[in-house]
Amino acid sequence: MFALKKLSPTITDMIRFDHSHVLVTFHQYTADARPKVKKALAETICDALEIHATLEEELFYPAMRGIDNDEPVLLKSVPEHNEMRRLISELRATPATEVRHAQLLQQLMRDVIHHVADEETVLLPHAERLLGKDRLSELGVAMTKRRLELVGPKAGKIAMETAVGFSGSTAALVLGVVGTAAAALLLSKRAARPA
Template sequence: MESKKTTRRSTGGTDATTLLRADHKLVSELFEQFEKSRSPEKKRALVEQICLELTIHAQVEEEIFYPAVKAALNDSELVPEARVEHESLKALIAQLEGAEPGGEDYDARVKVLSEYVKHHVKEEQTEMFTKAKASSKLDLKALGQALLQRKEELKAQHA
């Protein structure tokens, strides 16, 4: 577990936005791999990984990051919008779980999920993260530690 922290260039803990950005980058790379893949088995494995990563990411944001941001920024727009976007992402994930690659709907659902995630990530990184970093009320390092710990718990549950 300690090695995960060091691979994230952490000396005193990674801040929450850096950790969440790393999640965004990982999922983006997985979507790129999916688009290049022609193997149904590889596509299925990638979609399973994408769905798991997104599910855990959304859960830690909703449990830890969003409430802290909402309170610190006295926010009534960014966090509610992000939560609604998560609901749509979860619906798309549910449609993909257990589905078989090969049909045109499968690739189309993955494409829509990818586009939706890109939209969500762009808003989150340019608006919410920027405001979170500017807030003196948020301890982003402590939030990062809480996010990392919760992510590890959730990954262990899904293993």
């Protein structure tokens, strides 16, 4: 457990990464994309947001309530997740061939961008100031564990949507290269570290 905790990214870094992933996916949803691609991108966003919201509600927000209970951003976070869930179900019920599909996704993303801005400029810095690195890494371990449980039943669907949504996109290429470079850097740092 100790070794895992030491290697684990903090919960705050994981939250930031989830936010970036949703934004990068949204950037692929262009007016000229095929309906099949639009549908896959919207599904990728919906699945990612649902899993992310559950993880925050089960792990991050309870930890924040212990240190920052009256913070207004924290108080409105769950109602905002619930409004997001309402929009997600409306979006899922709308065919990607309709203009309404793009409008609903844009409305969802407007809300998400505001919510994410509040988290990244208020809650995450508070957590990093008040919780301490060890606790943040411990929560990171718990988040990874719970994420595997939540993703498990949907893993095939999520992989398929990602493949369709990002087919032929330069972002996928860039993310792939950046991801590989980051992994190589991490491994070389680990290898260089004295045992």
